[in-house]
Amino acid sequence: MGLGAPTGLVDTRAEYQHVFDIYVPIAIGVFALIVIATLLAVLVYRRRPPERAARWYEHDRLEGGYALLLVATVAFLLYITFTAEHRVDTVAARERPGLVVNVTGSKWEWHFNYPAYGIDLYSGAVGRQDLVVPTGEAIRFRLTSVDVIHAFWIPQLRYKHDLIPGSVQDSTLTFSRRGVFAGQCAEFCGLLHSDMIFDVRALSPAEFTTWARSQQAAGGGAA
Amino acid sequence: MRGGAIPLLAWACLLAVLMAGNWVWTGDAIQVGAFGFAVLVIVLAAAWLVATHRGAIRRGPPEPPPPGRAEAAPDLSFAAVLAAIAVASILFGLTWAYFLVYFGGGLLILSLGRLALEVQAARASRELHESRSLPDSAEQERGP
Amino acid sequence: MSATAPAVTTVSRASSVFGAAASTDHKRIGLNMGLASLVFFLGGGVMALLMRTQLAQPHMQFVSDATYNELFTMHGSTMIFLFVTPMAMALAIYLVPLQIGASSIAAPRMVLAAFWIWLSGGIIMQLGWLTQEGAGRSGWFAYVPLSNSANTPGVGQDLWTVGVILAAAGLTIIGGCVLATIARRRAPGMSVMRMPVFTWTQLVSALMVVGSFPVLILAMALLYAERLGAHVFIGYSGAIDYQDLFWFFGHPVVYVMFFPFLGAAAEVIAVNAHKRWFGYAAFVASMLAFAALSMSVWSHHMFTTGGVTNQYFAFTSTALVVPAGVEYFDMIATLIGGSILLRTSMLFALGFFLQFLIGGLSGIFIASPVLDYHAEDSYMIVAHFHYTLFAGSVFGFFAGIYHWFPKVTGARLREGLGRLHFVLLLIGTNMTFLPMFFLGNYGMPRRIADYPSHPGWGTLNLLETAGAGVIALAVATFLVNVVVSLRHRDAAGEDPWLGHTLEWATSSPPPRHNFERALPPITSYAPLLDLRQRAADRNGAAMTRVPAGRAGLGPTPQEDAP
Ligand SMILES: [Cu+2]
Numbered sequence: 001m002g003l004g005a006p007t008g009l010v011d012t013r014a015e016y017q018h019v020f021d022i023y024v025p026i027a028i029g030v031f032a033l034i035v036i037a038t039l040l041a042v043l044v045y046r047r048r049p050p051e052r053a054a055r056w057y058e059h060d061r062l063e064g065g066y067a068l069l070l071v072a073t074v075a076f077l078l079y080i081t082f083t084a085e086h087r088v089d090t091v092a093a094r095e096r097p098g099l100v101v102n103v104t105g106s107k108w109e110w111h112f113n114y115p116a117y118g119i120d121l122y123s124g125a126v127g128r129q130d131l132v133v134p135t136g137e138a139i140r141f142r143l144t145s146v147d148v149i150h151a152f153w154i155p156q157l158r159y160k161h162d163l164i165p166g167s168v169q170d171s172t173l174t175f176s177r178r179g180v181f182a183g184q185c186a187e188f189c190g191l192l193h194s195d196m197i198f199d200v201r202a203l204s205p206a207e208f209t210t211w212a213r214s215q216q217a218a219g220g221g222a223a
Numbered sequence: 224m225r226g227g228a229i230p231l232l233a234w235a236c237l238l239a240v241l242m243a244g245n246w247v248w249t250g251d252a253i254q255v256g257a258f259g260f261a262v263l264v265i266v267l268a269a270a271w272l273v274a275t276h277r278g279a280i281r282r283g284p285p286e287p288p289p290p291g292r293a294e295a296a297p298d299l300s301f302a303a304v305l306a307a308i309a310v311a312s313i314l315f316g317l318t319w320a321y322f323l324v325y326f327g328g329g330l331l332i333l334s335l336g337r338l339a340l341e342v343q344a345a346r347a348s349r350e351l352h353e354s355r356s357l358p359d360s361a362e363q364e365r366g367p
Numbered sequence: 368m369s370a371t372a373p374a375v376t377t378v379s380r381a382s383s384v385f386g387a388a389a390s391t392d393h394k395r396i397g398l399n400m401g402l403a404s405l406v407f408f409l410g411g412g413v414m415a416l417l418m419r420t421q422l423a424q425p426h427m428q429f430v431s432d433a434t435y436n437e438l439f440t441m442h443g444s445t446m447i448f449l450f451v452t453p454m455a456m457a458l459a460i461y462l463v464p465l466q467i468g469a470s471s472i473a474a475p476r477m478v479l480a481a482f483w484i485w486l487s488g489g490i491i492m493q494l495g496w497l498t499q500e501g502a503g504r505s506g507w508f509a510y511v512p513l514s515n516s517a518n519t520p521g522v523g524q525d526l527w528t529v530g531v532i533l534a535a536a537g538l539t540i541i542g543g544c545v546l547a548t549i550a551r552r553r554a555p556g557m558s559v560m561r562m563p564v565f566t567w568t569q570l571v572s573a574l575m576v577v578g579s580f581p582v583l584i585l586a587m588a589l590l591y592a593e594r595l596g597a598h599v600f601i602g603y604s605g606a607i608d609y610q611d612l613f614w615f616f617g618h619p620v621v622y623v624m625f626f627p628f629l630g631a632a633a634e635v636i637a638v639n640a641h642k643r644w645f646g647y648a649a650f651v652a653s654m655l656a657f658a659a660l661s662m663s664v665w666s667h668h669m670f671t672t673g674g675v676t677n678q679y680f681a682f683t684s685t686a687l688v689v690p691a692g693v694e695y696f697d698m699i700a701t702l703i704g705g706s707i708l709l710r711t712s713m714l715f716a717l718g719f720f721l722q723f724l725i726g727g728l729s730g731i732f733i734a735s736p737v738l739d740y741h742a743e744d745s746y747m748i749v750a751h752f753h754y755t756l757f758a759g760s761v762f763g764f765f766a767g768i769y770h771w772f773p774k775v776t777g778a779r780l781r782e783g784l785g786r787l788h789f790v791l792l793l794i795g796t797n798m799t800f801l802p803m804f805f806l807g808n809y810g811m812p813r814r815i816a817d818y819p820s821h822p823g824w825g826t827l828n829l830l831e832t833a834g835a836g837v838i839a840l841a842v843a844t845f846l847v848n849v850v851v852s853l854r855h856r857d858a859a860g861e862d863p864w865l866g867h868t869l870e871w872a873t874s875s876p877p878p879r880h881n882f883e884r885a886l887p888p889i890t891s892y893a894p895l896l897d898l899r900q901r902a903a904d905r906n907g908a909a910m911t912r913v914p915a916g917r918a919g920l921g922p923t924p925q926e927d928a929p
Contacts, residue, residue, distance in 0.1 A: 012740070019737050027728040034695055035721055041702035042717065045640070046709065050865060051903060053641035054704030063649045063696060070692040074685050081681055081735040088737055089677075107518075148513040149606060151671060151744060155810025158741035162672045165512060166602030169673045182819070186744040186812045188506050190513060191432055194815035226559040227550030230655070234574050237659035241683065245663065249676035253608050254666070257615040261578030261662060268543075268577065272550050279550065284558040284889070296471055298879075299389045303480040311487030311533055318525040338476065 009138050009174040010092040015084045016158035022080050026073075088159070092172040098137030098205075105143075105150030105163040105185065108192035119215045123198035130201040131183065134208035135175045144168045148189050154200055156181035163187075175202040225286065228279035231269040238262050295345040295352070302337035309334055391479050392879060393472035397461030398775065400482050404454040407489060411445035412842060414438045419799075419835040422828050425820040435816035436504040437523075441493070443507030444527065448534040449489040451760050452620060455627035456538060458767060459545045459569040461775070465870035466563045468554025468889065470880040473547035477540055485537025492530025495523030503527025506814065508617060508668075511600040511609045515593050525594060532587045535580050535616075542576025545569060554869070556889035560651070563868040563892050564637070564644045567651055568630025571658035575619040575626075578662060583616035607674035614665035622661040624756060626654070628719065628763025629694065635716035635766045636698060638864050640705025643893040646697040657690035670736045671743050677736040684734030691727055695720065710864070711785030715766035718793060719759055726754030729804070744814075747807030753800045762792070765845070772852070773859030777875045781857075784848035791841035798834025802827040867893035 102113040109124030112131050121129040133139055143152055145163035152171070153160035156179075161171045185196035203211060242258035245251070272279040278286065309331035316323025387395060418438050421429040430438065460482075464472050472478055495502030500521025505514040509527070512518055549570050553562070562570070586609060593599045600609045637644040644650065663683040666675040698720050707713070729751040733739045742748060765788070773779045806827050811818055818824055862871040872895060873882050890897045 015737055016741055019735055023732050023735065023738065027732060031724055031728055034699070034724055037699050038702065038717060038721060041699055041705075042707055042709070045702060045705050045707045048706035050641040050706050053706040055642075055900065056704065057643045057645050057647065059646070059700070060649065063646050063693065066696050067649075067689055067693060070689045074688050077688075077731070077735070078682060078685055081685070081737060082678060084737040085677065085681070085735075088740070148518050149510055153744075153810075153812065155741065155745075160671055160740055160743060164603050164606050164672060164674075166604070166606070167673070182810055182821070184810070184812055187510075188436075188513070188744075188814040190505075190518060191436065193436075194432065194817045197819070227553075230559055230570060231546075231550070231574065234571070234655050234659060237655060238578070238662060241659055241663040244683075245679060248679040248682075251611075251676065253611050254615075254675075257582055257611065258663075260582065261615075264578050264581070265574060268546065276551070282558070284556045284561070285553050287555045294470075296475060297391050299386060300391050300476045300479055301385070301389045303391070303476040304389045304483050307480040307483030307537075308487060310484055310536075311491065314529045314533060315487075315491050315526075318522055318529050341476075 009095060009136075010087050010172070011174055011176055012088055012092075012157045012159040013176070015088050019080055019084045023077065026077075092138070092174075093170060095138040095172055097140035097172060099134060099139045100142065101131070101133070101139060102142045103144070103152055103163065105145040105147075105152070105189070105196075107147050107190050108185070108196040110185075110196065110198050112198075114212070117212045117216055119212065125192045125195040128198070130180070130199045132201045132203060132208065132211055133175055134205045135178055135202050136205065138172050138174055141171045141173060142168050143171060149187050150185045150189050150196065151187035152183070153186040154181060154183045156200070160186050175200070178202050178204060225278040225281045225283045227276070227285075228269040228272040229282065231265050231272070232280070235262055235265040235269065238265065295349040297341060297345065300338070300341060302334045302341055305330055305334035306338060389479065391471075391475035393460050393464050393475060393478065394775075394877065394881075396472075396475070396478055396482050397457045397459075400453055400457035400460060400485070403486055403489070404450050404457060407445050407449035408454075409842070410493070411442050411450055412839065414442040414445065416835055416839060418442065419832040421816065422818070423832040424825050424829060425818055427817070430816075432816040433501060433504070436814075437496075437502045439814055440503045440506050440509075440527070441495075444492060444503060444531070445489075446756070447507060447620065447624070448492070448531060448538075451624040451756060451764075452538055453485060453534075454764060455569075455572065455624060455760075456541045456545070458627055458631065458771075459573070460541065462771065462870060463545055463548055463566055463569050464552065465774075465873070465877060465881055466566045466868050467549060467552060467557055468869045468882065468886045469548060469552035470882065471552075472544060473552055474544050478544045481537040481540035481544070483537075484540070485534050488530045488533025488535075488537060490530075491526050491533060495526040495530075498523040498526065500524075503530075508610075508613050509590065510613075511590065511593060511606055514590060515600075516596070525591070528587055528591045528594065532584055532591070535583045535587070539576060539580040539584070542573045542580065546573040546577060549573070554886055554889060556886075560648070561889055561892050561894075564633045564647070564650065565627070565630035565868070567654055568626040568633070571654045572623045572626040575623050575658055575662060579616045579619040582612055583620075586612035586616070603674070607669070607672060610669050610672065611666065611675075614668045618665035618668065619662050621752070621755065622658065624760050625723075626658070628760045628767065631767035631770070632716035632719040632763045633694075633698070633701075634868065635712045635770045636701055636720075637893070638770070638866055639708050639710055639713040639716070640702055641708075641865065642701055642705035643867060643891070643896055644697065645700035646693070647892055649693055650697050653690035653693040657687065657694075660687050660690065664734075667734055667739070670739045681734055681736050685731060687734075688731060695724070710769070711780065711782055711789060712766050712769035712864075714786065714789045715762050715769060718789065719762040719766055722762060722793075722796065723755060723759030726751055726756075726759050729754065742807060744812055745807035746803040746811045746813055749813045750800050750803030750807060753803070758796045758800065762796075765789075765792070770864065771870075772849075773863050774870055774875045774877070776853065777859055778852050778856035779859045779863060780848050780852045784844055784851065788841055788844040788848060791837055791844060795834050795837030795839075795841055798837060799831045800834075802830050862895070865895075865899065867896045869894060871895055 100115055102115060104111040109122055109126060112121040121131060123129050143161055143163045144167065145165045147165060150163040151160050152163055157173055159173060161169060179202055181200045183198045183200050185193060189196065239262050242255065242262060245258055246255045309327045312323045312327035316327055417430060421427055421435055460472060460478060498521060500523050502523045505519045505524060514524065549566060589599045600606060633644055660683055664680055666680040667684045669675045670677050733742045733751060769780055769785055806824060859875055861875055869886060872887055887894050887898050
């Protein structure tokens, strides 16, 4: 999924996949090349009398050319990375969000507040409520923490951002597909860090509206 | 000893370039500060090398040691070990048992005093050695 | 200096436990530091085994969450502050004076004191285990505000902080002494551009130590003040400032833990290929650039904080490709045309380069902020740095041990046990750390005492735990090898491997002042190889100047003009 996001919104998962699909094949290719070259050299030049070892030890031009190739590779990788990062960090932040969710981390619990609907949900060491979101819309998560640093990570979206006390930082994310996805705190935050988990339930916009209405009717608390 | 300061200066230059890049690109005071500290330490180390030995910024192999120059080295130094333990017990005492701070402080003074005596004795024995040695004995200092 | 130089103290040297502990002989200090680091390595390894047991399956509860948090904190702190970094420095203390033809290290008393300061720090850090609240438990980078006294109360975390200060102080002083030794104590003839490759790697890492470790000491002192109640790191900017200060040390230290072992592996490869290290000048230039760049990448640990300029750090981090690539080029070009012996040390050196490659390439991956937004603080990171530090540095360390053990002890390690050690370690390492890449990509965060039973997670984790057991077996094999080799000595002589550098031009172990005979002429960074090649030329053996693969079979007698 991902690449076929229905809207022009920034899809973090697709951006990740795009960069991944360039970086990883290059890395695997380089790895294979170096391993093969090394093993081949070892096999070919194994166990000859020491006197037969060659005496050359330098080739500046060859090495300089190789370094230039490396510089070009770096430039290419950075171009790929910077364009993708521009979209994830800058373009996404400019989008008009369909929904704003205040995300507050505390030891060891997530608090999701929907200001437009007056809904509050909690997940973590003391129980589990899903973070419910609509698909196909930009969602602005306003991230903060009341005690220590936590990190808001949704592996499905290939994205995380830290929740740092004393700041509110925005992350604009889009879910392009319905489903239930795992989320968790990624920055070690003390004793029950591993319990600081939540599920995201992505609904179609219509389903989301129905859900939100029912929540409001129920008083905003329980799921 | 020639050449000793050149790698330091070369490296400090590289670091300064990266620091300048950081300054322009991020403008972050604490980052530039940390960078600046590192550059400063290396430049000061190089300056110390040059100050104690003019040849340190010239290229080439070190020249042979000056004739008649001896070096006195101790085989053992309990004072150095005690000074280390004194420092450790001061810091340990801060967290655990305050009396260790006083104990460490006292030990530190004693061991530094002992170290000073060691250094003095080393200098005395070197001077004695130099006054007695033949001119060519120094040639063997480094096992030529 | 010669043996006739007057000694100050009258106590006979190293004749007792006290003598060994207070000796100012750099070889004794280096050995003591190496042995102490090895003990910490075994301790850190036990912590790792306990963690892997806990994670073998979901919901094991083998240890409590609190204990688990102490375990990973202390595992990381032990391995970094008390094993890999000091082991790299122990190699410097022992070998650098020998390699540059010096009779002693600069400021031996300072090195001795620094060793004891470091060791005290290590012991104080571990004393936390005995306290009521337990040892340090806010991770090896102890981010504020988690590490302040409100969020992590107790003496154990104080002891951790003080321990880090002392360990770092000791290491900083040693770094300075190594730097001074290289600058001031080179033998006549050894210009900077004739220093051995290993010495160069130690020089650049000493530069990084003196440039960055004091910043850690500052950060830890401020953290200690914060824990005592001072308000130092306040709010968001305080949290970011702490991270900046910590990682300004915390990333360079990664290279301090890498360069010396790169140098060790390079020496081993050159010696076992009977060919000098290829591209010396380019290697030196790339090491300087490598070290400078690696001082400038630290905030790639902070890509997800929103508090740093990600692009600058993505730029510097990715640029590391260039110097790293040059080292690999040199490694392969050294092998080509050589005559290669696959001794145990060589196996470990090749293992170092090829496995580190996985760590290095995954490092380029996470240098991209977009990829790091997913990988950060996940098991992908754990996999990445264990490939650099374990599959890399530890393999390089073992390469160095098998190579220099005869120099230090006078006896060779057993080759058969050595090969078994290598194979076990190779299997164990990859079994343990390769699955972590996949788990991280599936979404497993690091530092969790328990994990959800998603499909496949239990299996991969079990595989890792089994791999950790294989690593333990490999380390046990190594210890057996050491004991056997010291009990039934296979005398090595001065130069068992046809070494290239000056440490092989003296007895094994070297005498108190290192060289009792005249040093050979220092004509390049491989003076002993020069000597052998000149002798071969005089004897008229055919020495080809083209890649030897094209030469005929075996040496052909040939008359050279003398
Ligand atoms: Cu958390």
